[in-house]
Amino acid sequence: MGNNLNQIARKAHTLDLxxxxxxxEAVRLxxxxxxxxxxxxxxxRNL
Known part of the structure; x- marks a missing residue:
């Protein structure tokens, strides 16, 4: 999950998109x- 968000951030930074x-999808997860x-x-919890 964290890795997915990191990949999205890296791609956004590199490609400016x-x-x-x-x-x-990553945020919903x-x-x-x-x-x-x-x-x-x-x-x-109700015990």
């Missing part, structure tokens, strides 16, 4: 992962 589709981690670790 952003692959919007790839960027959006990142946000989903953060939400899953938050739900699993930070939010209280």
């Amino acid at each position: 952003v692959d919007i589709k790839r960027y959006d 990142f946000e989903k992962t953060v939400e899953e981690i938050t739900n699993a670790v930070i939010l209280p």
Whole structure:
């Protein structure tokens, strides 16, 4: 996930453009992962 975002940033810097589709997919995956981690670790569980 971090590698994908890094590759997008490097390509954007080198070519002076952003692959919007790839960027959006990577950001959605990142946000989903953060939400899953938050739900699993930070939010209280009903036991």
